[in-house]
Amino acid sequence: MNRPVLAAVDGSPASLAAARWAADEAARCGAPLRLVHAWPWPQRAAPGLPGVSEVRGQALCLLADTAEDLRTDHPDLNVCTALLDEPARQGIVAAARDARLVVLGSRGLGGFTGLLLGSVSLAVAARADCPAVLIRDEHQQPPAGQVVAGIDAHDPSEAVLEFALETAHSRGADLRVVHAWDPPPWWRSSPEEQRADWAGAVRAQKELRELQQVIRDHASGDVKVIEEVRPSGAAKALLQAAEHADLLVVGRSGRGRPGHLGSVAHAVIHHARCPVAVVPHG
The missing domain is CATH 3.40.50.620 (HUPs)
Structure with missing residues (x-):
């Protein structure tokens, strides 16, 4: 069908x-x-x-x-x-x-x-x-050739990732997969201090490895996938990553809870400059 x-x-x-x-x-x-x-x-x-x-x-x-x-x-x-x-x-x-x-x-x-x-x-x-x-009716951005998807590396949604991969493939676009993580309070400082913070850098590398493993388990060679981890709140990280994207893909929070959109999806719908796809987790 x-x-x-x-x-x-x-x-x-x-x-x-x-x-x-x-x-x-x-x-x-x-x-x-x-x-x-x-x-x-x-x-x-x-x-x-x-x-x-x-x-x-x-x-x-x-x-x-x-x-x-x-x-x-x-x-x-x-x-x-x-x-x-x-x-x-x-x-x-x-x-x-x-x-x-x-x-x-x-x-x-x-x-x-x-x-x-x-x-x-x-x-x-x-x-x-x-x-x-x-x-959005004012959406007039020229094609950027990139789809952005928000994925929680610790609890990834196969439905979100599969939709993002299929969409990027049909468009001939790259897929940027973004995982946001909350750094410890003492790590919320300048980028130079972040790089000098050994414990924080180790944590960042751990988060990136987990995201890369999720991608290896699902991605094929048809789509170029860029993995990115950001020490930030999820909504902020996705809005920054998708500023010039063709499409931002997020999951609907709350598996098995119909009618619950979730704070991240709600925030990006209201503030993203590009179209936003909300995918039920299934």
Whole structure:
């Protein structure tokens, strides 16, 4: 089964940027693209508001126009559209169950529906069964040829690493794997003092060896992998490493805890300049 790339659109700049990113990704990996718009359609309109048929017609036009624009850039791309008669969070999570990944705008007021897509995106990223990629509408960085992934060398997520490797391979990009570790308080000083601290340097080398072992257990020769350890908090380390990256890949904290995004994923979603992929640990 060739699972689709799913993109949720609501007319906001962020969601349209997400649809373009999703189309590029689907074309790159040879997958179909499915555009969805979710809204709990009422049986009758409230007084003073547009009728149900009118609002549904606007949603259908949005989907059709977006699909047509994307086909212009990707003539061979298989694009289908669907209206989901559910609240956005539940509808998109349900639609993503058979998807390769789901792509959403990370912020923005949602067009004619008034949907606050930012809150929906966070909820979907915390609950989707597949990786969720969140896109900022102002993302205009030129391709850097590098994917960055955050990996805990002491408790590595195979799902995160496999997704990052597959994505780097499909893009022909390098993969920078970053492991952050907390140094002792006396080591939080200047770089010169850090290098002179023998105990701290030994610890840093130990952390690097553990990360390298994780990579050896999973990586293949198809992707150039750069291992990096940083004596820092995880969110700060990842934001610095991914400043010019094409994609930042992080795991969803809390195995077996649906709805729990985690502090690191939450921080990088709000502050990363590049798209962020949140991968459930599985």
